Amino acid sequence: MSEPVLYLDGVSVVFDGFKALNGLSLIVDAGELRAIIGPNGAGKTTMMDVITGKTRPTAGVVRFRRHDLTKLDEASIANLGIGRKFQKPTMFDALTVFENLELALKAPRGPLACLRWVLTGEARRRIEAVMEEVGLAARAHDRAAILSHGQRQWLEIGMLLMQDPELLLVDEPVAGMTDQETEHTAALLVRIAGRRSVVVVEHDLEFVRALGSKVTVLCEGSMLSEGSIDHVQNDPRVVEVYLGR
Amino acid sequence: MTLRLVLIGAVLVLAALPALNRLPAENALHVSDFIVSIAGKWITYAVLALAIDLAWGYAGILSLGHGAFFALGGYAIGMHLMRLIGPRGVYGHPVLPDFMVFLGYKELPWYWLGFDHFPFAILMAMLVPGVLAGVVGYLAFRSRITGVYLSIITQALTYALMLAFFRNDMGFGGNNGFTDFKELLGMPLNTAAARGALFYASLLLLLGALWICSRVTRSKLGRVLVAIRDAESRARFLGYDVTQHKLFVFVLSAMIAGLAGALYVPQVGIINPGEFSPGNSIEAVIWVAVGGRGTLVGALLGAFSVNALKTWLTTVAPDLWLFALGGLFVAVTLFLPRGLIGLFSRAQR
Ligand SMILES: Nc1ncnc2c1ncn2[C@@H]1O[C@H](COP(=O)(O)OP(=O)(O)OP(=O)(O)O)[C@@H](O)[C@H]1O
Ligand SMILES: [Mg+2]
Numbered sequence: 001m002s003e004p005v006l007y008l009d010g011v012s013v014v015f016d017g018f019k020a021l022n023g024l025s026l027i028v029d030a031g032e033l034r035a036i037i038g039p040n041g042a043g044k045t046t047m048m049d050v051i052t053g054k055t056r057p058t059a060g061v062v063r064f065r066r067h068d069l070t071k072l073d074e075a076s077i078a079n080l081g082i083g084r085k086f087q088k089p090t091m092f093d094a095l096t097v098f099e100n101l102e103l104a105l106k107a108p109r110g111p112l113a114c115l116r117w118v119l120t121g122e123a124r125r126r127i128e129a130v131m132e133e134v135g136l137a138a139r140a141h142d143r144a145a146i147l148s149h150g151q152r153q154w155l156e157i158g159m160l161l162m163q164d165p166e167l168l169l170v171d172e173p174v175a176g177m178t179d180q181e182t183e184h185t186a187a188l189l190v191r192i193a194g195r196r197s198v199v200v201v202e203h204d205l206e207f208v209r210a211l212g213s214k215v216t217v218l219c220e221g222s223m224l225s226e227g228s229i230d231h232v233q234n235d236p237r238v239v240e241v242y243l244g245r
Numbered sequence: 246m247t248l249r250l251v252l253i254g255a256v257l258v259l260a261a262l263p264a265l266n267r268l269p270a271e272n273a274l275h276v277s278d279f280i281v282s283i284a285g286k287w288i289t290y291a292v293l294a295l296a297i298d299l300a301w302g303y304a305g306i307l308s309l310g311h312g313a314f315f316a317l318g319g320y321a322i323g324m325h326l327m328r329l330i331g332p333r334g335v336y337g338h339p340v341l342p343d344f345m346v347f348l349g350y351k352e353l354p355w356y357w358l359g360f361d362h363f364p365f366a367i368l369m370a371m372l373v374p375g376v377l378a379g380v381v382g383y384l385a386f387r388s389r390i391t392g393v394y395l396s397i398i399t400q401a402l403t404y405a406l407m408l409a410f411f412r413n414d415m416g417f418g419g420n421n422g423f424t425d426f427k428e429l430l431g432m433p434l435n436t437a438a439a440r441g442a443l444f445y446a447s448l449l450l451l452l453g454a455l456w457i458c459s460r461v462t463r464s465k466l467g468r469v470l471v472a473i474r475d476a477e478s479r480a481r482f483l484g485y486d487v488t489q490h491k492l493f494v495f496v497l498s499a500m501i502a503g504l505a506g507a508l509y510v511p512q513v514g515i516i517n518p519g520e521f522s523p524g525n526s527i528e529a530v531i532w533v534a535v536g537g538r539g540t541l542v543g544a545l546l547g548a549f550s551v552n553a554l555k556t557w558l559t560t561v562a563p564d565l566w567l568f569a570l571g572g573l574f575v576a577v578t579l580f581l582p583r584g585l586i587g588l589f590s591r592a593q594r
Contacts (some may be wrong), residue, residue, distance in 0.1 A: 111493035
């Protein structure tokens with residue numbers, strides 16, 4: 001029960017001598033919603049790259065339950081149950097909302113399995129339920145290319161949900177959203193957490209407050225402060241990096 | 246929908262050609278031998294175009310070496326045709342083809358064994374291109390070689406094969422290749438009956454290839470391929486093993502190209518290393534670009550229309566052909582990114 005879902009210890013990533021991550025440690029529990037904030041270049045996206053196998057750490061431990069993530073490739077990590085939403089929404093523009101979700105649906109992923117795949121009523125209902133959840137039911141048969149910015153973010157979150165992951169990594173979901181869309185997104189993420197762990201990276205502090213979760217502040221590749229949003233906002237070190245420049 | 250009707254109409258017209266060829270020459274509907282043999286040849290080109298489109302138009306694998314798979318299929322059937330000549334060669338050797346006698350071979354090289362059987366030769370026309378595509382594809386896709394780099398590798402592949410097949414000691418007839426075929430499946434070639442049979446075989450292959458390709462592109466696999474084409478790394482993060490998927494279509498595509506080559510060679514009566522020349526592969530890619538990649542009908546349209554243009558232009562102004570081909574490619578890239586099929590709009594995917 002108390003075993004953490006995600007465990008990072010002493011993780012460092014060096015790009016050409018520059019330390020993007022510097023001895024970062026982070027523990028996320030089952031069902032936890034965690035917000036990560038930090039100035040530009042703090043290493044937030046790099047941390048997600050390390051967890052999802054896109055970047056290999058130069059040092060440190062990265063574990064998902066019992067699995068050592070530093071030894072696995074992107075596809076295997078995704079199939080273990082870690083889903084990721086990228087900072088820049090990327091989906092398959094030539095495909096419809098429905099087809100994007102269908103590709104994300106947890107199902108055998110090999111070429112022959114995909115060739116033989118038939119959409120069952122059960123699968124259709126799951127896709128429809130997720131479209132409902134992220135508010136895209138009316139756009140089911142529109143190509144992803146013509147969605148608005150906010151809708152693209154939701155489609156990405158929807159694609160994550162289809163994978164039924166145990167851990168969701170969400171990078172800057174509300175960048176460029178209207179206030180109303182931002183509220184909607186916060187409510188959506190709060191609803192999603194509990195059944196699974198969710199790690200959200202975001203700059204928008206109003207949004208982070210709306211999540212009502214524990215907050216980790218990253219700076220220059222390591223953890224600067226951790227706690228409730230009020231605790232963190234009053235931490236003099238945090239005030240310094242955010243306001244002192 | 247209308248597109249489908251046009252397609253069915255075109256197939257019916259094609260299917261009628263050999264029959265019309267049998268009409269007496271003074272009949273207004275008579276079709277010349279020339280038309281039948283050239284249409285038969287174009288059908289095999291159309292199959293090659295489908296194969297390229299499957300890999301390029303759907304999965305984004307721009308192979309500039311598909312001519313090699315086509316030529317390998319042609320060589321496989323060519324070996325069978327050579328074996329069928331038997332003692333009727335110039336040197337009258339009971340087993341060895343003329344060129345082997347000429348080069349002083351004492352016995353058939355081991356890799357010629359089995360080619361006296363037609364089913365074996367057809368199997369090899371698929372398997373050899375398939376295995377080669379499998380090996381090259383596995384190495385390239387596993388190392389995540391994409392885009393221009395992959396195109397260059399495939400172009401180098403066909404070039405290397407051309408050089409190899411030019412060598413006499415390879416046992417494939419050197420720069421003369423194979424020719425002077427006599428018969429196939431008991432039918433003397435160069436008769437109207439054989440021409441008709443090969444024509445219908447090609448048409449069947451075209452329909453079969455079209456069926457397989459549309460099975461793939463309409464399935465979820467087709468959507469996965471499009472996903473890989475447009476956002477490869479996103480597909481990976483969704484848990485798709487991109488290497489496996491690319492390998493699957495690349496091998497399937499190479500096998501289809503090999504079969505097309507196997508039907509091409511008995512119709513043109515010759516196969517030589519020139520079929521491996523890099524220009525051939527590039528030309529075939531241009532057919533697909535002109536017709537409209539990413540739509541199967543577009544590939545067919547491109548293969549037929551560019552070859553019709555080529556046949557006409559190489560008779561009236563042969564020197565202009567390469568400029569016309571290049572110009573066509575540039576014009577299509579700039580003004581018709583979706584190819585001729587884009588003119589019929591609506592026809593998406
Ligand atoms: N592949 C790379 N090569 C070199 N440097 C990199 C690479 N990826 C990231 N960096 C650098 O590492 C640092 C951390 O980048 P990262 O993208 O993780 O920051 P971030 O916290 O996500 O910032 P933002 O809030 O702007 O998204 C930055 O200085 C960035 O320039
Ligand atoms: Mg970032």
